[in-house]
Amino acid sequence: MKGKETNIAFLTQTLIFPPVENANAEGLLAVGGDLSPERLKLAYSEGIFPWFNEDSLILWWSPDPRMVLFPNKIKVSRTMNKILKSDKFQLSQNTCFKEVLEHCSTVARKGQQGTWITQTMKAAYLTLHEKGLAKSYEVWEEGELVGGLYGIDLGHVFCGESMFSLKSNASKFAFIHLARELEEKNYKLIDCQMYTPHLESLGAEDISRKEFIEILKN
Structure with missing residues (x-):
């Protein structure tokens, strides 16, 4: 109706x-x-x-339009290149999905009051994780969880939901590794949903919804 x-x-x-x-x-x-x-x-x-x-x-x-990142267009700054080549951070996948979810819901964000990751949303995405559809990338420094991201893996498109950083550049570290891995696996794109300057700085761009749906369906 x-x-x-x-x-x-x-x-x-x-x-x-x-x-x-x-x-x-x-x-x-x-x-x-x-x-x-x-x-x-x-x-x-x-x-x-x-x-x-x-x-x-x-x-x-x-x-x-829809904000997306084509994995081969990821932008890596000189600073991030140095971090990626160092042993500052360590990366893991799907080792503490619930903790990543909690951090994404509680880390303060500039210009935002509260969070859209409600208790209902948390329960729903934990269920998706148990079914293998929702996945997380975790970033560690000296054994401490300092950043990460999570999203929905459709097998050819990764739908990014949220990311967090407790240390500078930690979420970028996860996002760059995600993009590079998806490029190797021939994924079409990362769905970033809506425009932010931060995502644009990493290489994300707006495309029309029509183009996005065509890529998603194909």
Whole structure:
């Protein structure tokens, strides 16, 4: 059922999303539904993701344009090159997904109040991790977790959800390693969802939603 003034859909328990072209100018496509593994898997495969506050209904988004990183376009600064060649940080994968999730939800971010990684979201993504769909990269310094990221792995596209740093350049270290690994595995892109200057500095760029969906579907 859709409102008369907008194309925003109100989801029921039926596992279906409206066409992404129905999203409004901000990218909001639908409201409601649930965060079951089945719905989340369907959403990401359709180019849709949830993003909402603790006291809000579940909001589903498919923005146009879409911020993405083509793995072969990752930008590595001289400073990061030195760090990558040193033994300052160590990298691991999927060793402490829950801790990465917690840090992403609690680390203060410039210009942001609170977090969109609610308790409901945490539970949903932990379930996805148990099913092998959600993955984490962890960055360590002297045995201490100092950075990392997590996202949804679709097998040809990695949907980045969030990253954190407790030490300077720790999240960049994880992101660069992710991009290089995905390039070796012939992944098409990393979905960064929405524009930020930080992501742009690492080589991410805006593409049209239409182009993004074509890459996702192919």
